[in-house]
Amino acid sequence: MPITFDHVTYSYPSSCEPALRDISFTIEDGEFLGIIGHTGSGKSTLIQHINGLLLPSKGSVLVDGMDIASNRVARRDTRRKVGLVFQYPEYQLFADTVKADVGFGPRNLGLGEEEIITRVRQALARVGLSYEECAEKSPFDFSGGQRRRIALAGILAMQPSVLVLDEPMAGLDPRGRENIMRFICSLHEEGMTIVMVSHNMEDVAVHATRVITLKKGEILMQGTPREVFSHPKELRDVGLGVPLATAFATELNECGFALPAGIFTLEELADAVAAELGGVVS
Amino acid sequence: MGNLILGQYCPGTSVVHRTDPRIKLFLVIFYLALVFVAPGFSGLAVVTAFTCLIIFFAKIPFRTILNSIKPLLFIVIITALINLFFVHSGEAVVDWMFFTITTGSIYMAIFLSWRLALLLFGMSLLTLTTSPIDLTDGAEHLMRPFERIGFPAHEFAMMMGIALRFLPVFMDEAAKIKKAQEARGADFESGNFITRGKSIIPILVPLFVSAFRHADELAMAMESRCYHGGVGRTRMHVLAIKNHDYAAIAVFAVALACLIVMRVVGL
Numbered sequence: 001m002p003i004t005f006d007h008v009t010y011s012y013p014s015s016c017e018p019a020l021r022d023i024s025f026t027i028e029d030g031e032f033l034g035i036i037g038h039t040g041s042g043k044s045t046l047i048q049h050i051n052g053l054l055l056p057s058k059g060s061v062l063v064d065g066m067d068i069a070s071n072r073v074a075r076r077d078t079r080r081k082v083g084l085v086f087q088y089p090e091y092q093l094f095a096d097t098v099k100a101d102v103g104f105g106p107r108n109l110g111l112g113e114e115e116i117i118t119r120v121r122q123a124l125a126r127v128g129l130s131y132e133e134c135a136e137k138s139p140f141d142f143s144g145g146q147r148r149r150i151a152l153a154g155i156l157a158m159q160p161s162v163l164v165l166d167e168p169m170a171g172l173d174p175r176g177r178e179n180i181m182r183f184i185c186s187l188h189e190e191g192m193t194i195v196m197v198s199h200n201m202e203d204v205a206v207h208a209t210r211v212i213t214l215k216k217g218e219i220l221m222q223g224t225p226r227e228v229f230s231h232p233k234e235l236r237d238v239g240l241g242v243p244l245a246t247a248f249a250t251e252l253n254e255c256g257f258a259l260p261a262g263i264f265t266l267e268e269l270a271d272a273v274a275a276e277l278g279g280v281v282s
Numbered sequence: 283m284g285n286l287i288l289g290q291y292c293p294g295t296s297v298v299h300r301t302d303p304r305i306k307l308f309l310v311i312f313y314l315a316l317v318f319v320a321p322g323f324s325g326l327a328v329v330t331a332f333t334c335l336i337i338f339f340a341k342i343p344f345r346t347i348l349n350s351i352k353p354l355l356f357i358v359i360i361t362a363l364i365n366l367f368f369v370h371s372g373e374a375v376v377d378w379m380f381f382t383i384t385t386g387s388i389y390m391a392i393f394l395s396w397r398l399a400l401l402l403f404g405m406s407l408l409t410l411t412t413s414p415i416d417l418t419d420g421a422e423h424l425m426r427p428f429e430r431i432g433f434p435a436h437e438f439a440m441m442m443g444i445a446l447r448f449l450p451v452f453m454d455e456a457a458k459i460k461k462a463q464e465a466r467g468a469d470f471e472s473g474n475f476i477t478r479g480k481s482i483i484p485i486l487v488p489l490f491v492s493a494f495r496h497a498d499e500l501a502m503a504m505e506s507r508c509y510h511g512g513v514g515r516t517r518m519h520v521l522a523i524k525n526h527d528y529a530a531i532a533v534f535a536v537a538l539a540c541l542i543v544m545r546v547v548g549l
Binding site: 048051053079080083084086089091092093094095104105108109140154155158 | 458459461462463464465466467468469483484485486487488491492
């Protein structure tokens with residue numbers, strides 16, 4: 001189910017400056033698309049177009065070749081297939097039990113009671129929570145990290161084929177971040193299309209298969225992480241950076257090293273430096 | 283919900299913005315008097331002209347003001363409709379089944395909704411040109427005499443200020459939560475009255491939760507800066523009445539005088 005943005009421009013009713021300007025790209029099946037950009041560059045506006053929460057002022061968003069602005073059926077279908085996880089999703093929990101909250105989406109899909117329970121069970125298991133233990137508890141009795149996982153389960157229970165996440169790791173401790181990141185990667189490995197907005201360059205560089213950089217509502221760069229992060233100067237100009245290891249490798253190269261491009265993690269950096277100095281590569 | 287800016291401050295440096303908040307609050311009461319003293323359409327026309335003058339001096343785009351009262355426009359419309367159908371005086375214009383519209387009811391409908399619209403404009407002008415901090419400052423000063431009989435003027439003003447300050451925040455948050463639930467397939471547009479009422483729960487509960495969270499955080503932040511209520515609290519900006527404040531009072535007094543004369547003469 002490829003999702004194509006065709007020259008999408010969007011302005012909020014209250015402002016004359018468009019929040020998105022002439023955006024064109026395609027989300028291919030099974031890819032992991034990272035979206036990076038400075039605060040206010042239009043990332044959140046962009047992802048709300050993916051499932052038709054916002055409709056373009058100009059241009060169109062095509063899902064399976066159908067324009068979701070003009071086609072109501074296609075829009076409803078898209079809402080089902082595209083799971084959108086907003087920033088701090090735990091703030092949207094509302095029901096008195098975890099079961100009811102996670103089941104909210106499936107119920108809105110009009111599924112039967114048994115199917116809902118099955119899906120809630122699966123979704124909770126997927127995020128590492130036990131149905132027996134938490135189904136009847138209030139979602140507000142859990143810790144922040146657990147609440148986020150419950151909120152994620154609420155989206156997964158709708159069984160989307162595309163998962164869009166807006167800063168899924170914001171405000172979590174390192175272990176929570178790692179858990180969520182690993183979880184997202186495993187979803188991707190199972191074939192789910194992932195679109196992730198992030199401020200963390202390392203996460204995007206390591207996990208994404210493709211990166212889009214936004215600047216004031218326009219696409220500044222898009223390509224593989226290797227391509228995008230080989231332009232540290234341009235990235236710095238729009239208030240972004242490159243992964244720490246990449247920055248270090250660049251500086252080493254300026255001092256006479258000849259490290260290859262596309263170093264994103266400490267391990268890769270260590271291996272490259274070791275190889276350069278004729279040492280042992282692990 | 284995105285364009286609801288009722289009670290939202292629109293920053294500026296105009297004369298109206300700079301007028302002392304105490305005076306402005308006082309003048310708003312004055313303005314209410316203007317609207318209620320105004321006799322008939324001619325009087326309301328004078329008040330309308332006067333309101334336009336203030337808007338001109340406040341240098342606020344007319345659209346902004348219109349947007350700010352839009353959510354309350356339904357009250358104006360309901361007022362007009364009730365008067366249109368339930369006032370029976372003068373000649374009947376329409377008499378169909380149990381709907382009777384008379385010349386008197388048309389007059390009352392226009393007169394009262396016009397009056398109400400002017401009141402809304404006045405209130406909206408106050409909040410658009412006065413920052414919440416100024417507003418609470420002014421209110422606190424005006425309520426100070428009541429402290430003698432044990433009324434907590436400062437605390438009351440602080441609560442009012444916080445409420446005003448957080449109104450736009452909650453508007454934003456409600457819009458965000460609504461979108462999040464829509465992404466989970468919630469439908470807020472269709473269904474009858476009851477299903478629609480129920481569909482609001484997924485928005486209201488998170489909104490309340492976040493209100494309590496904000497309250498907790500704010501209380502903590504205030505306490506960590508040693509806030510302990512109004513006793514012995516000094517202020518950084520001491521309010522002082524300047525020449526343009528006197529001028530504003532004079533202008534309002536002239537307007538009120540005009541209207542009283544109009545009323546007495548019977549224009």
